[in-house]
Amino acid sequence: MPGRKPSINDVARIAGVSYQTVSRVINSAPDVSPATRARIQQIIADVGYHRNRAAAALVTNRSTSIGIVTDGSPRFGPVGTLLSLESVIRERGYTATVVAVNEPYDESVQDAFDTLDELGVDGIIIIAPRLSMASAVVAASVRVPVEMIAAGASGTSNIVTYSENQELGARMATQHLIDLGHTDIAHIAGSMEWFDARVRKRGWESALRDAGLAPGLCVEGDWSPKWAYETGLRLIEEGRVPRAIFAVSDHTALGLIRAFAENGVRVPEDVSIVGFDDVEGSDYFLPPLTTVRQDFPALARATIDVLLSAVEGHAAHRAPSAPTLVVRNSAIRAR
Known part of the structure; x- marks a missing residue:
């Protein structure tokens, strides 16, 4: 096929199948044998065939x-x-x-x-x-x-x-501190204009109540390390540093840790901290941060499944994707 792009007809000719069979493979239709599907997919890769989306849209009345x-x-x-x-x-x-x-x-x-x-x-x-x-x-x-x-x-x-079930993630973070024997667990929260901040605060509250503990100090802010740093300084000045903190994000935890370190408040010896997000580098905080990891690829896959089901005219019932607690060194047993 020198001088031109390979077409779907070229793939069909090389594979010894019909144009319709190649089309079914391209569109992931189920009525093709595994062996035939694998052979066609290999030929597509070998010849460098790429689907013409404009032509497909004209035929299927869908834009893909x-x-x-x-x-x-x-x-x-x-x-x-x-x-x-x-x-x-x-x-x-x-x-x-x-x-x-x-x-x-x-x-x-x-x-x-x-x-x-x-x-x-x-x-x-x-x-x-x-x-x-x-x-x-x-x-x-x-x-x-x-x-x-x-x-x-x-x-x-x-x-x-x-x-994603971020309320569950917040419960997991708070429960980890409860399991370590902490009873004075504060929440340094995000702005309540954000859905994430609201559900994470709710998870913190519900975990404490389920453990028979009253929610304690909660300070709401803008998520930034700068705001968290200033909040940490204020807590030190006012003598209100709690023994344990669930921070709404890892960046919030970072600001707190710096404020505490600069003023002789040791993490985790004096205050245990758990974050949320597992941002890149959180395992290199000092100390490495215990946090909640969000699975963005799983969230994306489930989101696409739900939308494509709606495009096809039927409902898809998917449970919210679950986060994971990543235990490192920023929280220890209460003393």
Whole structure:
């Protein structure tokens, strides 16, 4: 096939099968024998055939494209979710079109939906970390299936929701401190405008109550290491440093650890700390941070399954993906 790109007909001719059989393999249809499927897939790889998406869209009346709407947040959770979604969408044979929105969300979300609708996407996934953005999503109109990733948010008749079970992650972090014998467990929280902050606070509260302990100190802030550092300094100055802390994020834990280290408060000897996110490098904090790891690839795979089910016109019931507690050296048994 010198001088031109290989076509689906070329693959069919080399494999000794029909055009329709190759098409079924490309579209992951079930009615092809494993041996034939493997042979065709190998030929596709050998000749370098790539699907013509424009032609496929004309034939199937589907774009094989999924829209993603994000608020452009640089925070670990939204960024990790976006990157994993884009990767899984490509693995499933689709393309991703990403649109970032800004406040006021009432205008930008509807504009994003209109743009993606004009591009002919099959469905839209919204990464909505903030309550105000989610409200705009619910109020907007769109003609294709919509799925919103928002921890703890409820769906509507037109919007399905999915998320990781971050409340469970917060319970796991808090329970780890309880199992170490701590009873004075504070929460250095994020902004309650964020779904993640709300469910993590709820998990902290419920774990304490289930253990017969009253929720103690809770300070809400902006997630940043700078704010956490300043909060740590204030707690030292006021003589209110607790014996154990569940920090809403690893970056929050980082700010606290620095404030304590600069003022002779030892982690974990004087105060045990557990974070959330397992950001890159958290195992090189001093001390290495015990934290909760989010499985973004698993979240992305389940999210795509839910959306594609909606595109096909049927519901997919998937339990929220579960996080994992990663035990390191920043929390020890109460003394």
